[in-house]
Amino acid sequence: MKNYFNFFNLPKCFNIDMDLLDETYYNFQKKIHPDNFIQKSKIDQETSIKLSTYLNKAYSTLRDPFLRSIYLCKLNGIDLNTQLNPNFPNDFLEQQIKWRETLNIIKNKKDKVELKILSKKIRKISKKEMRIIENFIDKNKYNFAILNIHKLMFLKKFNIEINNAFILIES
The missing domain is CATH 1.20.1280.20 (HscB, C-terminal domain)
Known part of the structure; x- marks a missing residue:
């Protein structure tokens, strides 16, 4: 998958547009939320769950300045672990x-x-x-x-x- 910044179509930098992040998150969430796929195939349901999980992780990481800083370091070859x-x-x-x-x-x-x-x-x-x-x-x-x-x-x-x-x- 894309990195979190690309996923939200944001520049890969520390200071990001939080309003745009929130708006993009809620728009994605409306489209891919697992509740929307209850009547769909098992594969579509599983895909929705995976995408929704990824979306939530990406959003929470970019929303939190501390987690965002760790993520930016990781993207640039510095792994905290x-x-x-x-x-x-x-x-x-x-x-x-x-x-x-x-x-x-x-x-x-x-x-x-x-x-x-x-x-x-x-x-x-x-x-x-x-x-x-x-x-x-x-x-x-x-x-x-x-x-x-x-x-x-x-x-x-x-x-x-x-x-x-x-x-x-x-x-």
Whole structure:
């Protein structure tokens, strides 16, 4: 099948027309949705399911800036799965340790205010990393983008831990 950008007739770049993506998605979905093929042959039904699955995967990937950045790197020969051990700078590794220590202290204190402050800080840093990734991708520097993608992956996972801490504190 075509790559996701070609499938939606979009340029292969980070900044895409979201309105056009949405419009194209809904138009495709109307045509190929499996419910439209209930009275059709088994082959047509299976084809509809495969196309609909592909459409949904392509749409969700292009809709999410993080997933889109990973996909663009992959299309340009940089596969995140083969780059599992990023060489983070020491300052980022040290910062990870500090954040985890801070989170543990906050959880032990059950301090919602401090947890909100940490959460806000991580979201702000995540947005900054996303802008850095976007900048590298716009300049076709996929090898540089991959390190920041790994940083953002850590931040996303850490944000889940923060959200779990909110749940823990609330209970």
